[in-house]
Amino acid sequence: MTADFPRQRQEQILEWLRTQGFATVEALASRLSVSTMTVHRDLDRLAKAGAVQKVHGGVELMVAKPATQPHIPTCSLCHAEVPARTTFMAQNAAGEKFHACCSHCGLLLLAENAHLISALARDFIYGRMVNVAQAIYVIESRVHLCCVPSVLCFTGREDADSFQRGFGGQVMTFDEARHYMSHHHSTHHE
Ligand SMILES: [Zn+2]
Ligand SMILES: [Zn+2]
Numbered sequence: 548m549t550a551d552f553p554r555q556r557q558e559q560i561l562e563w564l565r566t567q568g569f570a571t572v573e574a575l576a577s578r579l580s581v582s583t584m585t586v587h588r589d590l591d592r593l594a595k596a597g598a599v600q601k602v603h604g605g606v607e608l609m610v611a612k613p614a615t616q617p618h619i620p621t622c623s624l625c626h627a628e629v630p631a632r633t634t635f636m637a638q639n640a641a642g643e644k645f646h647a648c649c650s651h652c653g654l655l656l657l658a659e660n661a662h663l664i665s666a667l668a669r670d671f672i673y674g675r676m677v678n679v680a681q682a683i684y685v686i687e688s689r690v691h692l693c694c695v696p697s698v699l700c701f702t703g704r705e706d707a708d709s710f711q712r713g714f715g716g717q718v719m720t721f722d723e724a725r726h727y728m729s730h731h732h733s734t735h736h737e
Contacts, residue, residue, distance in 0.1 A: 570605055632674075635650050638666065673702065682698075683704045686717050
């Protein structure tokens with residue numbers, strides 16, 4: 548086919564991309580019977596308009612590409628998606644990161660992997676990450692967000708105590724919580 552006018556060509560390119568999502572510059576040039584230089588010029592114009600994205604060797608329709616989704620890590624232990632509210636993250640000496648869905652799996656992960664040297668968990672009230680070794684845990688409260696028994700992480704003992712008074716469970720230090728978890732070894736995900 549011949550498309551003599553840039554505008555016509557560009558519309559044709561968009562139409563093909565709508566059905567295919569992706570096309571190489573060469574394929575477009577031969578379908579349009581124009582040089583690859585011309586195709587590049589057309590693509591530059593379309594890219595500037597935000598309609599397409601030039602990629603190595605070709606072009607992609609912008610809308611055909613799903614919006615870049617935030618990568619959701621999965622739990623190293625139970626393979627559930629890691630909920631933002633209960634994120635637990637451990638690191639080995641090489642800086643490699645391991646995620647757990649909540650402090651329940653996190654504490655078990657640490658118990659089973661001695662090479663994990665540091666870990667952070669999300670404070671249940673304030674949402675910031677805290678060093679797990681200094682955190683306080685409320686185990687087996689009525690609040691079940693993830694795994695059972697529920698293990699929630701708090702920065703301070705006062706908050707953990709207040710939470711415990713309202714929602715039950717036991718307040719524990721890191722060592723106590725780790726010990727407790729390795730003896731109630733159920734990795735059950737709700
Ligand atoms: Zn898990
Ligand atoms: Zn969990």
